[in-house]
Amino acid sequence: METKSTTVSTPSNFIKNIVNEDLKSGKVSQVITRFPPEPNGYLHIGHAKSICLNFELADEFKGLTNLRFDDTNPVKEDTEYVESIKADVAWLGFQWDGLFFASNYFEEMYNRALVLIRKGLAYVDNQTADEIRETRGTLTQPGTNSPYRERSVEENLDLFERMRAGEFKDGERVLRAKIDMSSPNINLRDPIIYRVVHAHHHNTGDAWCIYPMYAFAHPLEDAIEGVTHSICTLEFEDQRPFYDWVVRECEMPNVPRQYEFARLNLTNTVMSKRKLKQLVDEKAVDGWDDPRMPTISGLRRRGFTAEAIRNFSREIGVARSYSVVDSKMLDHFIREDLKLKALRTMGVLNPLKVVITNYPEDQVEMLDMENNAENPEMGTRQIPFSREIYIEQDDFMENPPNKYFRLFPGNEVRLKNAYFIKCNDFIKDENGKVVELHCTYDVETKSGSGFTGRKVKGTIHWVDAKSAIPAEFRLYEPLILDNEENEDASFLENLNPNSLQIIQGFVEDNMKQAQPHDKFQFFRHGYFNVDPKHTTSDRLVFNLIVSLKSSFEV
Ligand code: ATP
Ligand code: MG
Secondary structure, three states, rough: OOOOOOOOOOOOOHHHHHHHHHHHHOOOOOOOOEOOOOOOOOOOOHHHHHHHHHHHHHHHOOOOEEEEEEEEEEOOOOOHHHHOOOHHHHHHOOOEEEEEEEEHHHHHHHHHHHHHHOOOOOEEOOOOHHHHHHOOOOOOOOOOOOOOOOOHHHHHHHHHHHHHHHHOOOOEEEEEEEEOOOOOOHOOOOOEEEEOOOOOOOOOOOOOEEEEEEHHHHHHHHHHOOOOEEEEEEHHHHHHHHHHHHHHHHOOOOEEEEEEEEEOOEEEOOOHHHHHHEEEEEEEEOOOOOOOOOOOOHHHHHOOOOOHHHHHHHHHHHOOOOOOOOOHHHHHHHHHHHOOEEEEEEEEOOOEEEOOOOOOOOOOOEEEEOOOOOHHHHHHEEEOOOOOOEEEEEHHHOOOOOHHHHHHOEEEEEOOOOOOEEEEEEEEEEOOOEEEEEEEEEEEHHOOOOOOOOOOOEEEEEEEEOOOEEEEEEOOOEOOOOOOOOOOHHHHHHHHOOOOOEEEEEEEHHHHOOOOOOEEEEOEEEEEOOOOOOEOOOEEEEEEEOOOOOOOOO
């Protein structure tokens, strides 16, 4: 597991400026932020953005960050998700200061609701959810008061206690804040703050049958923990007045402030736990950690590093306006991260056997190869070369078009770090498919020998046939074809049928030692990760992380 070594200085952004001001003016003495996921799914790259923002902000000002599970909805939450979220945050390189569950505050939240009732600021309503919605009014029309709005404090205390005691069925009673049914902000039109739900909770079991609503619970959670800067996404901007109302009227000693930023959207990516869960449940993918998923566990299995994700999050910055980030930008950061770290090696996809007819039988020579041409510190290795090798089927054409510089009958190419070879003949199977080439090599042309006799235009890669290890390559394209999906359209209809392509081939014999999550650059192909799920002691599976080239630069 990677650990965060030093405090990084993040680029300036509006939230950082606010924190700076608050510290300077003495409004806060120590910054406390939180990352508050609901444990109803696995975290995705959007959450990573929020994690980096909260942890790095606090870190930079020597503050604290809590990991808090916002588990106030018993129905969708699960301990499997709790564990995966902890693992993902830690893998990203962050250590939380406090680890909290909102459900541990249920008693305190209940008591705060009593404070509201006693102040005449909350009442029990008998109306159904539909009735409440219908009387809420619209953006242009005020709502109408509930017939139960003027209940006495005593009656409300009694009813709320009976709600807790289990006297009512789901939906029969709710507790509402009593604010203003004609407020221009619909969120202030007597929002529901407690509802009856007879369901088992992953943490509190059957202790409760009333649960606080998110909009009421969240400000209390922040206040209980002494959070100073509560950072959330823009959809919650209209909730801010109610957030402040709850903190004030519940008489919370600590006063957190909410700040909103634009959520991360990525091209060709669905970014909602609900939709990702649908992909998993409908088996469109191989679980939450399928390498095509934008989940942190999927990105990790694909081969993305925590450092690349952190750098990406930092670079895209913190904005207040809606935008969609090109997913190629994330690719850029993983290329940058692996460029000087990954061993560069030869992997042959869709192999074609080549017999070098003038190479002595039984001879094997060891050739020098740099481990990373851009990073000499990674040293060199020796790779075997002998009479039979594999090249890629794509590197030979019987009838090549113009400007095809790879192998074709009569043409000569350079084998990377080895010799020039010339194609003299080929063998086809009964279907007319070329299955073997016969070539000759020129001993004079050995790589590194300083040969200048003649030039060839093409260089191709290869592996020694006798020692090569079979391997499976899994190539990926975006899971979703375009980004036009909206909340209503079924994104499942936009699934890319070519998102996974499985190809067999060979890798160099030194790959015997490869371990899950080792990362390599295969020449001419891209960066690959040893898949932790499918790789076994006798089966190597590589996930394409990202191809070598991109038209995108930041
Ligand atoms: P989803 O709709 O994917 O379930 P959510 O916002 O409901 O996301 P939570 O578990 O409530 O998921 O989110 C935890 C934190 O992560 C919240 O503070 C939320 O603002 C933040 N977050 C979620 N999605 C994004 C995103 N795409 N970009 C930035 N922050 C995000
Ligand atoms: Mg949510």
